[in-house]
Amino acid sequence: MFSRNHRSRVTVARGSALEMEFKRGRFRLSLFSDPPEDTELQRKLDHEIRMREGACKLLAACSQREQALEATKSLLVCNSRILSYMGELQRRKEAQVLEKTGRRPSDSGPPAERSPCRGRVCISDLRIPLMWKDTEYFKNKGDLHRWAVFLLLQLGEDIQDTDMVLVDRTLTDISFQNNLLFTEAGPDFELRLELYGACVEEEGALAGAPKRLATKLSSSLGRSSGRRVRASLESAGGSGSSPILLPTPAVGGPRYHLLAHTTLTLAAVQDGFRTHDLTLTSHEENPTWLPLYGSVCCRLVAQPLCMTQPTASGSLRVQETRVRAGELEQAAGRPFTLSISNQYGEDELRHTLQTESRGALQSWMEALWQLFFDMSQWKQCCDEIMKIETPAPRKPPQVLAKQGSLYHEMGK
Structure with missing residues (x-):
């Protein structure tokens, strides 16, 4: 099997069209070697493929509900990253082919003179409010359903996820404690948030129903009859052929459904807590429906590289200004200077800086114009440096805490 890192000899047939192209010099070795950034992306893709295989094996071997939820979540995240990396590789390959053939991409016009600097985008303090019915939250009536939810966030080809959270009617909002950092963002970034959820009771109740049913029947029919009924139910449950029991799910493992999504851009960046609208994708008639209020609260900040x-860098000399009485003496050589003025309220402060040569002056002017352009693109992010806390290393998923309500205690 061919491997990217495997070295082997390649034989070109004599007189073939490929040999003629080599002789003409139309093919170069650079066409057959990937750029460093493509190699790194390919390495990420190979890693996610291996992670996906491991998640599939773990899901097949899961014996606990909590493990199945985590394995299914990992599988969904891996699939999303694989699709994202493959799409990005495809776009880069197409751009390389168009560049080699001297053509531009179809959506390209005249090349822009300047490109804005990159930056870091961090989202934290994620909360999604819930909207329960009065009878469910205040009067504690109705069936107690539980959902396992998490957020999937994508910026460019970078995809990150939050920890999984259990939700029931005892909570007023869903709170995610993760700080998610994206290090390669431009001012035109689009950060997509997707909320996924799986109804835990949908399959968890099925798993415990046979045992609870057998227990209730054995206690209500008496000792001798109850024991025989319970034994027959348990033996039939082991074979999986009893028509009395509820049918087992066709797919081994829980299913996550997209519950809501939104897209955040530069306009949403603010050094503070802010609320954004969510687009809901499920309705109350849907079995996987979760009573979302329709908004998400978070802190979205950005740090352009031009601010950090x-x-x-180089040497500049602040030119002194003196006022003297007398005739003006003509300087032997015209100094290479530039003026920088800052407005402080109604006062203006101007500095005249002198460089050593014309080339140094041009370099400083280019750097300043690039800085002005970056600030015009990143807008409010350049008013002051927004603080970004370095995300803590992700810990292995812990076993979901069991609910201590009377409902769950009676179901044991």
Whole structure:
């Protein structure tokens, strides 16, 4: 089987069209070697493929509900990343082919003179409010359903996810404690948030129904008759052929459904807590429906590189200004200077800086114009540096805490 890292000899048939192209010099070795950024993306793709295989094996071997939920979540995240990486690789390959043939992409016009700097985008303090009915939340009536939910976030080809959270009617909102950082963002970024959920009771109740049913029948029919009924139910449950029991799900493992989504852009960046609208994808008639209020609260901040890294470095001399009486003496050589003025309220402060040569002056002017352009693209993110906390390393998923309500205690 062919491997990317495997070295082997390639034989070209004599007189073939490929040999003629080599002789003419139309093919270069650079066409057969991937750029470093493509190699890194391919490495990420191979890693996610291996992770997906591991998640499939773990899901097949899961014996606990909590493990199945985590394995299914990992499988969904891996699939999303694989599709994202494959799409990005395809776009890069097409751009390379168009560049080699001297053509531009179909959507390209004249090349832009400047490109804005990249930056970091961090989202934290994610909360999604819930809207329960009065009878469910205040009067504690109705069936107690539970959902396992998590957020999937995508910016470009980078996809990240939050921890899984259990939700029931005792909660007023869904709170995610993760700080998610995207390090390669442009001012035109689009951060897509997707909320996925799986109804735990949908399959969890099925798993415990045979045992509870057998227990209730044995206690209501008496000792001798009850024992025989219970034994027949348990033996039939082991074979999986009893028509009395509820049918087992066709798919081994829980199913996550897309409950809501939204897209955040540069306009949503603010150094503070802010509320954004969600687009709901499920209705109350849907078995996987979760009573979402229709909004998400979060803190979305950005740090352009022009605010955290030096744009240019070198030697500049502040030119002194003196007022003297007398005739003006013509300078032997015209100094290479540039003026920078800052407005402080109604006052204006101007500095005149002198460089050593014309080339240095042009370099400084180019750096300043690039800085002005970056600030015009990142807008409010350049008013002041927004604080970004480095996300803590992700811990292995813990076993979901069991509910301590009377409902769940009676179901044991």
